[in-house]
Amino acid sequence: MAWAADGAVQSLPGGPAVRQMDLAPPATQIAADVQSLHYGLLVVCLLIFVAVFGVMFYSILKHRKSLGAKPANFHESVKVEIAWTIVPFIIVACMGFAATKTVVAQKDTSNADLTIKVTGYQWKWGYEYLKGPGEGIQFLSTLDPAQRQMSDAGKPSGDDYLLKVDHPMVVPVGQKVRIITTANDVIHSWMIPAFGVKQDAIPGFVRDTWFRADRTGDFYGQCAELCGKEHAYMPIHVRVLSADDYAQWVAGEKKRLAELADDPKKVWEHDALMARGQQVYAGNCAVCHRPDGKGGGPVKPLDGSAKVLDADHLVQIQVLLHGQNNVMPSWKQLSDTEIAAVVTFTKNNWSNQTGQTVQPSEVTAARAQ
Amino acid sequence: MSAANDSHGTPYYFVPQPSRHPALGALALFLIAFGAAQWINDLSWGRYAVLAGFLVLFSVLFQWFGDAIRESEGGQYSQRIDASFRWSMSWFIFSEVMFFAAFFGALFWARAHVIPALGSLDNQLLWPDFKAVWPSEMPGATGSPAGTVAPFETMGPWPIPTLNTALLLTSGLTITMAHHALLADRRGTCIGWMWLTVALGATFLGFQAYEYMHAYHELNLKLTSGIYGSTFYMLTGFHGFHVLLGTLMLTVITLRLMKGHFSSKHHFGFEGVAWYWHFVDVVWLGLYLVVYWM
Amino acid sequence: MSAVLDAHGHPAHDAHDHAHGPTPGWRRWVYATNHKDIGTMYLLFSFTMLMIGGVLALCIRAELFKPGLQFFNPELFNQFTTMHGLIMVFGAIMPAFVGFANWMIPLQIGASDMAFARMNNFSFWLLIPAALLLVSSFFMPGGAPAAGWTLYAPLTLQMGPAMDAGIFAMHIMGASSIMGAINIIVTVLNMRAPGMTLMKMPLFAWTWLITAYLLIAVMPVLAGAITMTLTDRHFGTSFFNPAGGGDPVMYQHIFWFFGHPEVYIMILPAFGIVSAIIPAFARKKLFGYTSMVYATGSIAILSFIVWAHHMYTTGMPVTGQLFFMYATMLIAVPTGVKIFNWVATMWRGSMTFETPMLFAVGFLFVFSMGGFTGLILSMAPVDLQLQDTYYVVAHFHYVLVAGSLFAMFAGYYYWAPKWTGVMYSETRGRIHFWGSLIFFNVTFFPMHFLGLAGMPRRYADYPMQFADFNEVASIGAFGFGFMQVYFFLATVLPMMRGRGEPAPAKPWEGAEGLEWEVPSPAPHHTFETPPKLDETATRVVG
Numbered sequence A: 001m002a003w004a005a006d007g008a009v010q011s012l013p014g015g016p017a018v019r020q021m022d023l024a025p026p027a028t029q030i031a032a033d034v035q036s037l038h039y040g041l042l043v044v045c046l047l048i049f050v051a052v053f054g055v056m057f058y059s060i061l062k063h064r065k066s067l068g069a070k071p072a073n074f075h076e077s078v079k080v081e082i083a084w085t086i087v088p089f090i091i092v093a094c095m096g097f098a099a100t101k102t103v104v105a106q107k108d109t110s111n112a113d114l115t116i117k118v119t120g121y122q123w124k125w126g127y128e129y130l131k132g133p134g135e136g137i138q139f140l141s142t143l144d145p146a147q148r149q150m151s152d153a154g155k156p157s158g159d160d161y162l163l164k165v166d167h168p169m170v171v172p173v174g175q176k177v178r179i180i181t182t183a184n185d186v187i188h189s190w191m192i193p194a195f196g197v198k199q200d201a202i203p204g205f206v207r208d209t210w211f212r213a214d215r216t217g218d219f220y221g222q223c224a225e226l227c228g229k230e231h232a233y234m235p236i237h238v239r240v241l242s243a244d245d246y247a248q249w250v251a252g253e254k255k256r257l258a259e260l261a262d263d264p265k266k267v268w269e270h271d272a273l274m275a276r277g278q279q280v281y282a283g284n285c286a287v288c289h290r291p292d293g294k295g296g297g298p299v300k301p302l303d304g305s306a307k308v309l310d311a312d313h314l315v316q317i318q319v320l321l322h323g324q325n326n327v328m329p330s331w332k333q334l335s336d337t338e339i340a341a342v343v344t345f346t347k348n349n350w351s352n353q354t355g356q357t358v359q360p361s362e363v364t365a366a367r368a369q
Numbered sequence B: 001m002s003a004a005n006d007s008h009g010t011p012y013y014f015v016p017q018p019s020r021h022p023a024l025g026a027l028a029l030f031l032i033a034f035g036a037a038q039w040i041n042d043l044s045w046g047r048y049a050v051l052a053g054f055l056v057l058f059s060v061l062f063q064w065f066g067d068a069i070r071e072s073e074g075g076q077y078s079q080r081i082d083a084s085f086r087w088s089m090s091w092f093i094f095s096e097v098m099f100f101a102a103f104f105g106a107l108f109w110a111r112a113h114v115i116p117a118l119g120s121l122d123n124q125l126l127w128p129d130f131k132a133v134w135p136s137e138m139p140g141a142t143g144s145p146a147g148t149v150a151p152f153e154t155m156g157p158w159p160i161p162t163l164n165t166a167l168l169l170t171s172g173l174t175i176t177m178a179h180h181a182l183l184a185d186r187r188g189t190c191i192g193w194m195w196l197t198v199a200l201g202a203t204f205l206g207f208q209a210y211e212y213m214h215a216y217h218e219l220n221l222k223l224t225s226g227i228y229g230s231t232f233y234m235l236t237g238f239h240g241f242h243v244l245l246g247t248l249m250l251t252v253i254t255l256r257l258m259k260g261h262f263s264s265k266h267h268f269g270f271e272g273v274a275w276y277w278h279f280v281d282v283v284w285l286g287l288y289l290v291v292y293w294m
Numbered sequence C: 001m002s003a004v005l006d007a008h009g010h011p012a013h014d015a016h017d018h019a020h021g022p023t024p025g026w027r028r029w030v031y032a033t034n035h036k037d038i039g040t041m042y043l044l045f046s047f048t049m050l051m052i053g054g055v056l057a058l059c060i061r062a063e064l065f066k067p068g069l070q071f072f073n074p075e076l077f078n079q080f081t082t083m084h085g086l087i088m089v090f091g092a093i094m095p096a097f098v099g100f101a102n103w104m105i106p107l108q109i110g111a112s113d114m115a116f117a118r119m120n121n122f123s124f125w126l127l128i129p130a131a132l133l134l135v136s137s138f139f140m141p142g143g144a145p146a147a148g149w150t151l152y153a154p155l156t157l158q159m160g161p162a163m164d165a166g167i168f169a170m171h172i173m174g175a176s177s178i179m180g181a182i183n184i185i186v187t188v189l190n191m192r193a194p195g196m197t198l199m200k201m202p203l204f205a206w207t208w209l210i211t212a213y214l215l216i217a218v219m220p221v222l223a224g225a226i227t228m229t230l231t232d233r234h235f236g237t238s239f240f241n242p243a244g245g246g247d248p249v250m251y252q253h254i255f256w257f258f259g260h261p262e263v264y265i266m267i268l269p270a271f272g273i274v275s276a277i278i279p280a281f282a283r284k285k286l287f288g289y290t291s292m293v294y295a296t297g298s299i300a301i302l303s304f305i306v307w308a309h310h311m312y313t314t315g316m317p318v319t320g321q322l323f324f325m326y327a328t329m330l331i332a333v334p335t336g337v338k339i340f341n342w343v344a345t346m347w348r349g350s351m352t353f354e355t356p357m358l359f360a361v362g363f364l365f366v367f368s369m370g371g372f373t374g375l376i377l378s379m380a381p382v383d384l385q386l387q388d389t390y391y392v393v394a395h396f397h398y399v400l401v402a403g404s405l406f407a408m409f410a411g412y413y414y415w416a417p418k419w420t421g422v423m424y425s426e427t428r429g430r431i432h433f434w435g436s437l438i439f440f441n442v443t444f445f446p447m448h449f450l451g452l453a454g455m456p457r458r459y460a461d462y463p464m465q466f467a468d469f470n471e472v473a474s475i476g477a478f479g480f481g482f483m484q485v486y487f488f489l490a491t492v493l494p495m496m497r498g499r500g501e502p503a504p505a506k507p508w509e510g511a512e513g514l515e516w517e518v519p520s521p522a523p524h525h526t527f528e529t530p531p532k533l534d535e536t537a538t539r540v541v542g
């Protein structure tokens, strides 16, 4: 395979293009400004480069000993030194000046139409629509598991390889969207090149940025701050919809959420909880604790763990709610039902055959403490 | 060739013979670092490596300094070497200043930026109940947004830190008196002032140890007491460690004075330690102000 | 010349009670107090580390050759990236420059040795435990540190025991660097031969003087940062933990307060080497000596107020972003002055292009490209697009590999005849140069495109669209690595064995300086009594 991508992959609109050599085609005013700044800089730098090294190569060609060049004797000139201090100074001053407006514009997150809180988790993104149309919607966005498997197998395929998520973030076109970033465990970074946006998500702090997409379509980015082993596997997918489509999406989403919302008071059958727990485990825990529950490195095994086997359900519930030792993050963003299900699952899987069943109400009670 | 030596046979610039101290010293540090890395990860055999490392280190330092003292007293060190020592001690102290600067910087950043930011309007999204007050400004505040820090009391300037300030300032004075005595060739007086300085330093350490016990047992102020406890112990602990080193150095110098080392003309060893002591003193004044008063 | 050469039948010499030849056997090296022997050990150590770091780089490139995981799991990949960065920065580049300083500074300023010969050896031997701790961390439970060479909190809090070994290793290296720096400063300030005024000193000594100052100022700050990491990991402090009132970004501020000056620590001595070589092969005095000195000083001072250009995406206030952007851009001015002075030195010279000069010109050309991409990164809005992408990786390999490393190759070819007493083979030198230059660009130029297209760094796997340029880069990397092996086998090894034409005391027609006043190979002891210099302080008289 001479060129890996020969024909096997097409450019992804809103994402990377095959052999792309330039910034992504801008989909916001900021991204367009950034692109022209970049072109401007590139031209200035190239001109200086050509001038300086033109002189140098001329000299290399002409002033050689083999051509009989005799060394001149000058080695100092205050005038020249001052000149080539001042001129570059003026050039960089102009560059700084040119960039200032964009810096200020990029930082202005006021008067947003829609505010979305983006939370980085190891290794997925959580979206929460805080204000504006769609308020109240929230969901997690995870890499499609098939992509991860292809990666492991070393057999990637598809134009959206490693960029496909189960649940893209959706925004309306032409509206100012304010993104508030934060993180749950370590630092992540939320970026969409086509929007000219990149903002670190810092645990314990909120930071913000904004964009106003000027066309509909799908746009992609990837986590841009080293966040542990699955750093390469937490892509960002933003779908920009027309106002009508967006309203429709909001309606659909609200309905879905209402259906999905588990009643934490419900009393579950053991088997139903096990089945649900298996899903939760595969989606959240298996990356670290491994599917066989053996953990690895700093990650503790669950199989045979005293805390998992403990007859007091609270012991394990507390670990899930509050995390442990910096390594195990807190999972309080999961619903009571999900926590109860996954606790039940781990208590009754592999060699752990405790026969215990943990009900969502126990988690509700633990949370209230 | 006579240019090489002045009239007393002192070489122009003394270059020591091959020596085994550096390589052994490196071995000692390897044992210490390797052992410590195991030890803090609950592998208890690490502590034996640390112990062995320190034993090797002390014996190396003992011999190394012994060599240097013999060379110095043997008249091998010319004026030029003396100047080298002065430069090197100044730059070493500068590096220590920057070391402290990192921790002072952390305290400054925590107070000027972190706590206000955590309690800001925007951050209410994450910590709705957090009030941005630095613990020393209001009783009961812990500076911990998550409420994970057990309540504690902060450490005020009275009485121990103020006493300690007085002790250190006095010790700065006594060491200067000792220096003047040495310059005037009054060795006995000098030794007296030196022991006094050592005693002041040791008292400082004793007080600080008492202060820590008090903090742990009565104030519930611990390393785990959030950013306040972290910066408090890091700054005072790192400083205390320097006082300890300084006191040891002072002791060595005093013992050397008693053995008849140093003269009114030739006593950089003494001066270097005095500089170090003044540096420790000045750092304390900064600490006293920003850790205990502000 | 008698002041220079080994004394024969000088009775007064016995007053110095050191032996005149080197001590035979292994003690010569382990117990060394001789600046030349210690310099040699530094250079060999750093070359070894370059190989280890290079093999890790090749593992990275092999994994990235194709999309999809080929050889390593992502965790191991992160360990490779982290250790590659740490080993290259702290193990290869920094010690190599100290090795050059050890060998050349006493020779260039007419000193008998380094100011503190035993401490000098201590600085070197400390590197061994540090390297052992670092490299052995691969075999510790949980594997080597995998948080990037920048060791950002709170990711470091999740690492296994190897992180602590890494932290202690950095402490030890820091101590080594500080001692080395103090030694160099004192040597330069206090041991110059009479007549060697500061403003007549070779620029290599000047750049190292300023570098040493930077080292002393920032290594302790790094030590402070990682000490806080250590206590956060094990003793329950909350420096970087917001739940207890700390701030992960505080780590970044402290780290980059060290980190940015650190990158100039890795380039200023390179400037010094190039400033020696270009005049030698242009057969013309360095243009603008004084302004070169001032420019170096300005770079050092500015380097303390630009650190947050690594942190534009952490979200600082707009005023902060503007300040750091303007300040960073300013550094282009003194760096430009240097470039212009070098070009002016070449202008109307009488040039020849032996290998040292080839590498020096290659340095100028390719380092400047890295400088320009740095300037592009310094513009905050553009950096928001490029931060943490391969554009940054391209930038810093242009300045570090084609900058620092090429300058070291130049310095090697220039001074190794003095060290070993034999000439290298010019043909082989040329092959090494052209091979390195071409493969270097094949490796790192495509990374600019990858970065612009948005490929994040520290990724074990990537979308398929990035495949082509990654493939090119990987091929280049293996070629580049091959050239370095060639360099070792074809040039370094024969010279170490003394194979080759004997080198005259001054192999380069246009070279100036005291190092050329002593025979090749330089005798074990030189300038034991201060030499008498002519008024340019470049020749020994009488």
Ligand code: HEA
Pocket (backbone or CB within 6 Å): A045, A048, A052, A087, A088, A089, A091, A092, C150, C263, C264, C266, C267, C309, C310, C328, C329, C331, C332, C335, C336, C337, C339, C367, C368, C369, C370, C371, C372, C373, C374, C375, C377, C378, C379, C383, C386, C387, C388, C392, C395, C396, C399, C400, C403, C404
């Ligand atoms: C030897 C090391 C070295 C050197 C010399 C430099 C030099 C410079 N660097 Fe670089 N840099 C690194 C090593 C280095 N850097 C490393 C290792 C990182 C990444 C760390 C990490 O994240 O892991 C980094 C990252 C880095 C970033 C952060 C990128 C990011 O993470 O988002 C930035 C941003 O401003 C930057 C800027 C600069 C600038 C402006 C210079 C300037 O000094 C360059 C000045 C030179 C020139 C400009 C060229 C010559 C000048 C002329 C010919 C004069 C005329 C020119 C004009 C008037 C324009 N560097």
Ligand code: HEA
Pocket (backbone or CB within 6 Å): C050, C051, C052, C053, C054, C055, C057, C058, C060, C061, C081, C082, C084, C085, C086, C088, C089, C093, C147, C148, C149, C150, C393, C397, C400, C401, C405, C443, C457, C458, C459, C477, C478, C479, C480, C481, C482, C484, C485
């Ligand atoms: C300081 C100097 C330095 C040097 C010299 C290099 C040299 C090289 N670097 Fe490195 N690099 C860094 C400093 C340096 N790097 C830093 C600081 C980082 C950031 C780390 C981080 O993100 O935390 C980095 C990151 C980095 C990355 C990004 C990794 C990632 O983001 O995941 C890549 C990817 O290609 C890379 C490649 C290379 C290559 C191919 C070389 C080559 O030039 C190496 C050439 C040398 C050899 C190859 C050795 C000689 C060969 C042998 C011993 C025999 C085997 C050879 C063959 C079989 C051919 N480097």
Ligand code: CUA
Pocket (backbone or CB within 6 Å): A120, A123, A187, A188, A189, A223, A224, A225, A226, A227, A228, A230, A231, A232, A234
């Ligand atoms: Cu999340 Cu990288």
Ligand SMILES: [Cu+2]
Pocket (backbone or CB within 6 Å): C259, C260, C263, C306, C307, C309, C310
């Ligand atoms: Cu920088």
